[in-house]
Amino acid sequence: MMTMMPSLLSAALLLSLIPWTLTEAPPMIPIAIMVKNTLQNKPLQTYKTEVISGGILLGVMKRLNNSDAGFIFTYSDNDNYGPYLESVNGVAGNNEARTYWQLLANVTNSEFKPTEVGIGCIIPSPYQQIILNFTVW
Ligand code: B12
Ligand SMILES: *[C@@H]1O[C@H](CO)[C@@H](O)[C@H](O)[C@H]1NC(C)=O
Ligand SMILES: *[C@@H]1O[C@H](CO)[C@@H](O)[C@H](O)[C@H]1NC(C)=O
Ligand SMILES: *[C@@H]1O[C@H](CO)[C@@H](O)[C@H](O)[C@H]1NC(C)=O
Numbered sequence: 001m002m003t004m005m006p007s008l009l010s011a012a013l014l015l016s017l018i019p020w021t022l023t024e025a026p027p028m029i030p031i032a033i034m035v036k037n038t039l040q041n042k043p044l045q046t047y048k049t050e051v052i053s054g055g056i057l058l059g060v061m062k063r064l065n066n067s068d069a070g071f072i073f074t075y076s077d078n079d080n081y082g083p084y085l086e087s088v089n090g091v092a093g094n095n096e097a098r099t100y101w102q103l104l105a106n107v108t109n110s111e112f113k114p115t116e117v118g119i120g121c122i123i124p125s126p127y128q129q130i131i132l133n134f135t136v137w
Contacts, residue, residue, distance in 0.1 A: 026053040031124045033064065033071070035088055037134040039099065045089070047071050057122040057130060058083055075119065082120035088132050097136070104131040 028050040035045040047069055051060045064071040072090070075083045085101045086092055093100035103119065104112045106129045115122050124130060 029053055029124070029126045031060065031127065032129045033060070034129060034131045035071070036131050037091060039134050039136070040091065042091075045071075051124045054123060056120060057124055058119045060124070061119060082118055085119050085132070088134070091134060093134075099134060099136055102131075102133040102135045104133055105129070 029052075031049060031051050033047045033049060035047070047064055049060055049064055049069070051057070058075070061071070061073055065073055070089075072088075073085065074087045074092070075085050078084050085103070088101055103115045103122065105115050105122065105124070107113050112129075112131060122130070
């Protein structure tokens, strides 16, 4: 009898931690995507949207791209690191000009840091602000 307890306990614990896993759709989490391009003196654009719990930034961006929010982007597939963000709202990075879309996320209420992974691996946290920043390397 006692040997069943750990698995029962962990099953109960799992269910209480993520009660939606077996029952209903996972919750949507509010986040914001900001498009920043001071290099070309463009105004900051902010897109308030949602990510599925545990979901990746690329999915959010695809949904925004396919909505009428006025956000479009392109990406390429790198064999080693996955999706690489090529262009946002018609502006593309360029090897000769050494420009690219840098990815940043807030790690406290106001401090932003470049992410350590690309759009295919970033899992936004609730209310996180993601900056797509057109910059030079
Ligand atoms: C140089 C470099 C860059 C340059 C590439 C410019 C160029 N055209 O040469 C720039 C500055 C643009 C860059 C950007 C980014 N990078 Co970078 N980059 C590197 C670095 C130092 C060397 C890559 C290289 O030249 N390899 C040699 C060539 C022969 O191999 P290659 O496969 O052809 O290289 C290409 C890819 O590496 C690609 N690339 C570079 N970075 C990234 C990141 C992602 C997510 C993808 C899909 C592709 C990619 O650009 C290279 C040229 O085309 C590596 C670390 C390392 N030492 O390997 C990190 C590295 C690949 N980058 C990394 C990251 C996180 C980024 C950014 C997401 C950072 C950010 N927060 O903005 C961005 C990409 C954003 C986007 N638009 O999607 C990580 C990837 C980790 C991961 N598993 O996702 C690495 C491993 C560094 C690290 N440990 O943190 N990067
Ligand atoms: C963005 O939307 C356009 C249609 O407006 C579509 O052709 C394109 O494939 C979409 N891009 C992505 C990355 O989903
Ligand atoms: C990012 O900023 C928002 C708004 O200030 C905040 O609610 C959120 O907790 C922050 N994220 C992190 C990881 O600090
Ligand atoms: C964004 O890019 C601009 C232009 O290159 C640069 O000055 C700035 O430091 C970058 N980072 C942030 C968080 O704005």
